[in-house]
Each structure stands twice: as C-alpha cells, then as structure tokens.
Amino acid sequence: MYMVGWDKQEIEIQAQGYAMFGYGMWTHRAEEKRTALFARSFSICDQSNQRLIFCCIDFGCITHAIRSGAVAQLTKKLGLSFQENQFVLMATHTHSGPGGCGHEALYNMPTPGFVPEHLDAVIQAILISILNAIESEQDTEIRSSTGCFHDDIPVAWNRSIKAYNRNSDVQHRTDKETHLALNREMQLIGFYRQNQLQSLISLFGVHATCLGNTLKAHDGDNKGYAAMFVEQTLLQKGSHNPVAIFAQATAGDVSPHFHGEHQQEIRNKIKGEKEYQYAQKNGHYQSEIALTALTQKSFPVQGAVSAVLSYVDLTDVEIPPEFTQGLLGMRTSQPCHGVPFFAGTPVDGHGTPKLVTASMAMLSKMVRKKRMSNSTSADYAKYKALYDSQGVKNIVIEVGGKKLLGQSIDVVPGIFDPVIAEMNRQVKAGAIQDSPLVPQIMPLQIVRLGNITLICCPGEITTVAGQRLIQTVKAQLSAKDLVWLASYCNDYMGYITTFEEYQEQAYEGGHTLFGQWTHAAFQTEYQQLAQQLNLPKEQRNYDQSTRPPIIPIHELAKRTNHGSLKTAASKGEF
Structure with a gap:
C-alpha cells in the first residue's frame, strides 16, 4: 500500500x-x-x-x-x-x-x-x-x-x-x-x-x-x-x-x-x-x-x-563500440538541423516548399565540399569531426556555431520568411550572442x-x-x-x-x-x-551537479515578447 x-x-x-x-x-x-x-x-x-x-x-x-x-x-x-x-x-x-x-x-x-x-x-x-x-x-x-x-x-x-x-x-x-x-x-x-x-x-x-x-x-x-x-x-x-x-x-x-x-x-x-x-x-x-x-x-x-x-552534455559523448557496431572513437557533436527538419512531415505538418529545401540541400553540400577540400586549413579537424558525427545529414543550421548554411545567421535574408526575419532581428539586437539556440x-x-x-x-x-x-x-x-x-x-x-x-x-x-x-x-x-x-542509494556515484548554463538575463530581456511586438507579429509586420 x-x-x-x-x-x-x-x-x-x-x-x-x-x-x-x-x-x-x-x-x-x-x-x-x-x-x-x-x-x-x-x-x-x-x-x-x-x-x-x-x-x-x-x-x-x-x-x-x-x-x-x-x-x-x-x-x-x-x-x-x-x-x-x-x-x-x-x-x-x-x-x-x-x-x-x-x-x-x-x-x-x-x-x-x-x-x-x-x-x-x-x-x-x-x-x-x-x-x-x-x-x-x-x-x-x-x-x-x-x-x-x-x-x-x-x-x-x-x-x-x-x-x-x-x-x-x-x-x-x-x-x-x-x-x-x-x-x-x-x-x-x-x-x-x-x-x-x-x-x-x-x-x-x-x-x-x-x-x-x-x-x-x-x-x-x-x-x-x-x-x-x-x-x-x-x-x-x-x-x-x-x-x-x-x-x-x-x-x-x-x-x-x-x-x-x-x-x-x-x-x-x-x-x-x-x-x-x-x-x-x-x-x-x-x-x-x-x-x-x-x-x-x-x-x-x-x-x-x-x-x-x-544532466549530460550531448555535444560530446564518446560511444563505446558496444553501441557502434564495433567502431572505435565515435562521438556526438554540436547540434545541427538538417534539410528534412525544414521540409516537415507528410500529412502531419508540411514545412518549407520543395524548391526551397532542394536549394538548401545543394547549398549545404557546397559548404561541406568547400570546408573539406583543404585539409591544411585551421578549421579542417573541427569540421571533419562535425561531419563524421552528423554523417549523411545536409546541415542547414549549425547551432553551436550559430551558422545557417555556413554563414552567420543574421546574414541570410529574411524577406521571404518571417521566422528568419525574427532570427535576424534578435541577432542584431544582441539577444542571442551568448545564449544557446537549443538545449x-x-x-x-x-x-x-x-x-x-x-x-x-x-x-x-x-x-x-x-x-x-x-x-x-x-x-x-x-x-x-x-x-x-x-x-x-x-x-x-x-x-x-x-x-x-x-x-x-x-x-x-x-x-x-x-x-x-x-x-x-x-x-x-x-x-x-x-x-x-x-x-543502494548511499553507494550511488554519478554526476548529480551538472546543470545547463544560466541564460544571460540581458539577452533574455531582448527576446522577451512585449505587447507591441505581439501586435506587430499578429499583423505580419516582421
């Protein structure tokens, strides 16, 4: 009982x-x-x-x-x-x-x-x-x-x-x-x-x-x-x-x-x-x-x-061969959103039109090819580890580096997409300079x-x-x-x-x-x-102290939705 x-x-x-x-x-x-x-x-x-x-x-x-x-x-x-x-x-x-x-x-x-x-x-x-x-x-x-x-x-x-x-x-x-x-x-x-x-x-x-x-x-x-x-x-x-x-x-x-x-x-x-x-x-x-x-x-x-x-940092977990079909040295990486994320799902929720996602895939492949073409560059090892972990995914957003198709996220024009326009607004306002985009x-x-x-x-x-x-x-x-x-x-x-x-x-x-x-x-x-x-509870030994970083209050304030912002958004003014 x-x-x-x-x-x-x-x-x-x-x-x-x-x-x-x-x-x-x-x-x-x-x-x-x-x-x-x-x-x-x-x-x-x-x-x-x-x-x-x-x-x-x-x-x-x-x-x-x-x-x-x-x-x-x-x-x-x-x-x-x-x-x-x-x-x-x-x-x-x-x-x-x-x-x-x-x-x-x-x-x-x-x-x-x-x-x-x-x-x-x-x-x-x-x-x-x-x-x-x-x-x-x-x-x-x-x-x-x-x-x-x-x-x-x-x-x-x-x-x-x-x-x-x-x-x-x-x-x-x-x-x-x-x-x-x-x-x-x-x-x-x-x-x-x-x-x-x-x-x-x-x-x-x-x-x-x-x-x-x-x-x-x-x-x-x-x-x-x-x-x-x-x-x-x-x-x-x-x-x-x-x-x-x-x-x-x-x-x-x-x-x-x-x-x-x-x-x-x-x-x-x-x-x-x-x-x-x-x-x-x-x-x-x-x-x-x-x-x-x-x-x-x-x-x-x-x-x-x-x-x-x-709490576990999922950006850098080394996987034992028990779970990698025997492969050694496999790791997770910084979070990345691929083209299918933007395409959405059939029936439940379509996303970006196919013509746009096809362009995203082409640009993503071009970015990868350029980065991996010069093995002597200072960033080569970083990008090789990223692509080894992300595998076949055509990456659109690199969350850790805050890049969209290899460029700073505020560079991509937002005129055709209000969500991208909002992202640009927040970047230019200094609202996500030190804040993570996702957990x-x-x-x-x-x-x-x-x-x-x-x-x-x-x-x-x-x-x-x-x-x-x-x-x-x-x-x-x-x-x-x-x-x-x-x-x-x-x-x-x-x-x-x-x-x-x-x-x-x-x-x-x-x-x-x-x-x-x-x-x-x-x-x-x-x-x-x-x-x-x-x-037994008194014998357990594992990490119980790690927590996500605290989001800078001043940045959160710049992302806070106030009445004027809400009104403008509802009218499609972004």
Whole structure:
C-alpha cells in the first residue's frame, strides 16, 4: 500500500495571438481557447516516506525554464522533503498549446520570442497541482496493466516507414501495414481505493497532431480528450476528483493520421470542425483501452520508490563500440538541423516548399565540399569531426556555431520568411550572442516505482529506438522488473532515431540534432544510470551537479515578447 494523492489545475494562459508550439509555423496562432489545458499531478509515497512526483502538462514540450522554475518553487515550499531526482515532468505534446516558454532562442522564434507570462502561468499550475496532490495523499493500492490496440482500431500509423524498414530487427512493413510498424501496447498504472479504480497514468506513443496547423485555438488534442473522457467516466462512477494522465511513449515516428496510399487526399478531407471530431475519436480509443485494461486485469505494484537523474552534455559523448557496431572513437557533436527538419512531415505538418529545401540541400553540400577540400586549413579537424558525427545529414543550421548554411545567421535574408526575419532581428539586437539556440545539456532520468522501472526520455524517440533503449536498460535490472518508457520528459532535444533510421534522413533523422550516434549516446548514458539505480542509494556515484548554463538575463530581456511586438507579429509586420 502507498500513500497517493492527485490533482489537476488549469494552466491559465489567455489566447492572444501568439504562435503555438509544435508545427513551427509563424501563422499557427492562438486566438481562442477550445479546451482547457491542465497540469495533472500524482504524489506517491512509499513506506519509508520516499516520494515520487509525476506531473504532465498539456503542452508541446517541457523546457528547462519550466522544469527549473518548478523545481525552485517546490524546493521553496517543501524544503528537504522534495527530491529533484524523484520528480518527473512530462508533456502530452499537443501542437495546439502555448509557445514561448523556453529560455533558449530557436524554438521560440515563431512565437515570436520568450513570453514570461506563459512561463509563469504553467509553473504556477504545476506547483498548485503538486501541492494539492501531496495534501490529498491517502492509502491507495497501485496496480499495473497493459492493453493492446487491435489491428483494426485506427489509432496510429508509422509516418516514416522507409526509415523504419531500414532497421535489421524489425519485420518489414508495406505502405498498407504502417499501422503495424509501431508499438500498439499501452502501459498503465492504476490507483485504487476500496477496490475501485480512482485515477490512472497511461503511456502510449502517438503524436498529438490530430489538429492541424491551420486551426487557431488552444486545445489538448487526442491526449487531452482521452484524459477528459476517463475523468468524466470515473467521476460518474463515484471517484472524487479523478485525474488521468495520458503521457507519451515511443511517439517519434507515430502519427494519428493514416499513412499509405492516397494519404494526403484522406488527410485533406479532415478539415476545420472535423479535425476536432477526429481528435476526440482518437482520444476515445485511448480512454476506452485504458479503462478496459485496468478494470479487467491488473497486477499489484509493490516496493520502494527510487530514482536517478543526471544532466549530460550531448555535444560530446564518446560511444563505446558496444553501441557502434564495433567502431572505435565515435562521438556526438554540436547540434545541427538538417534539410528534412525544414521540409516537415507528410500529412502531419508540411514545412518549407520543395524548391526551397532542394536549394538548401545543394547549398549545404557546397559548404561541406568547400570546408573539406583543404585539409591544411585551421578549421579542417573541427569540421571533419562535425561531419563524421552528423554523417549523411545536409546541415542547414549549425547551432553551436550559430551558422545557417555556413554563414552567420543574421546574414541570410529574411524577406521571404518571417521566422528568419525574427532570427535576424534578435541577432542584431544582441539577444542571442551568448545564449544557446537549443538545449545541449539534457536531463536523463530513470525512476522506480516498486517493480516498474520508467525511462524518462527528454526527446521524441522513435518506435525501434525506444525498444532498443528499453532492452539496454532492462539488461541491467532484474528479470522481474517491468521496464517502460515515457518521452517528452523534463526538457526537449528534438528527435532520437536509430542509426539505421538516421541514414534515411526523413524528418525524424533531420531533427536528430546530435548526429547519427545520438541514440547510441542514449544507450551509453542510460546503461550507466541503470547500473547506479541498482545500487543502494548511499553507494550511488554519478554526476548529480551538472546543470545547463544560466541564460544571460540581458539577452533574455531582448527576446522577451512585449505587447507591441505581439501586435506587430499578429499583423505580419516582421
């Protein structure tokens, strides 16, 4: 038996014309609220008073600004009873939620800029929901279950089948079998009192992109609707203040839209109000399987709470040959965005036109050829290491060097692209001179709840990459342990593909920032964390002090979105 409490709080953000996070579209602006967005929290205390906290927000991602702000507030309120490594902060990855909540510059460009009132509101909702969850703790039985979507339930499809089929450890799928090229199992944690299900946590990977990039409202998308349906059902059955978290798992290459023959024609028929109906239907599928699994067959969760959390600089991880097919000296590199990042994804969200991306690819190859043509140049070794790590990617943005197609990012004309124009404005204002464009030091976390071990991943991890990571961690643990994975946890780092998938350079590979060995770096670091988790707490020896650098306040102020900037942006004046 555990002491468990739960609560949810609405994130009080007004739709005022800021661009939403997810599609990266300047025109994808919030003008109204369709559904409320929530912070949902669970506090779980074991018999030795060790507390594990889960919080999931209806947002596109977690940023370090969100997590560090929440940690500071919780530490202030709870003191020594709050353990940061036992705090899991997740996002549903709705693409219809607020942007502007990161201190790093790049992903805030469409917003445009940093929006402090958004950040303050989400931290406040997180804090109140967690404190209320702790206050409401009662004796609670925890049980686990799994449910598997039947093949004929149209809930998810693999959107990157060519990359998926590159993996040596999968059954190859045709364009008619994309619904089978993913993990169709949902993992569940149920909370019971008087033998009645009261609340739950669900893990299932599918993008929250039922709603496209032409809509203009804040909305929880499929995960938000799934939570709402479960909470309504449990409330009708007598539960008090039920809370349902529908978090993500291996969603990186998984879409809620059909992918196969005539995929775009089918997607184009789902427009406007039909998109909201489609999101609700997908949410119903998820809510129904969750309730069915937890009310029909479940298994007791027993044992202590424990966790390990370490921040890792992903720009320079040396990979052991165990994870590089025997190759020696392989490393990650500074983060780089490839051409496919700008091209977007089929069906879910098209990006830059093909003519422009073709030009980007040509220019990227020219930059590489020029840099690698002179082996005696002072920068040759630096660029060779970069290209060895990034492999086949046609690099557009070098984040560390703040270069776009080999040039300073403020040199490229922004007349045809308002996001580039905003980037130029910030550079010229001195707003990102010493600030990182994207996070580079990332939180890797593993938590244990009795016999459940949860890998908490800060990025968008593909189906096979997630399966392999689970296998890596499971090899370090007891055979009796359930090893599950949650994604979009604690910060955001783009994608994690397998080495084979990366070579395809679909959208997911183009947005795997730290190069072709990114997944191998994850296996390396999570393997070491799992080994530490196995040790008694007092014997663990791993880095618990490293944190991302503090963003210069004066630069952040120059990126802060003020009313005049917001008004100009909404009128398209940039």
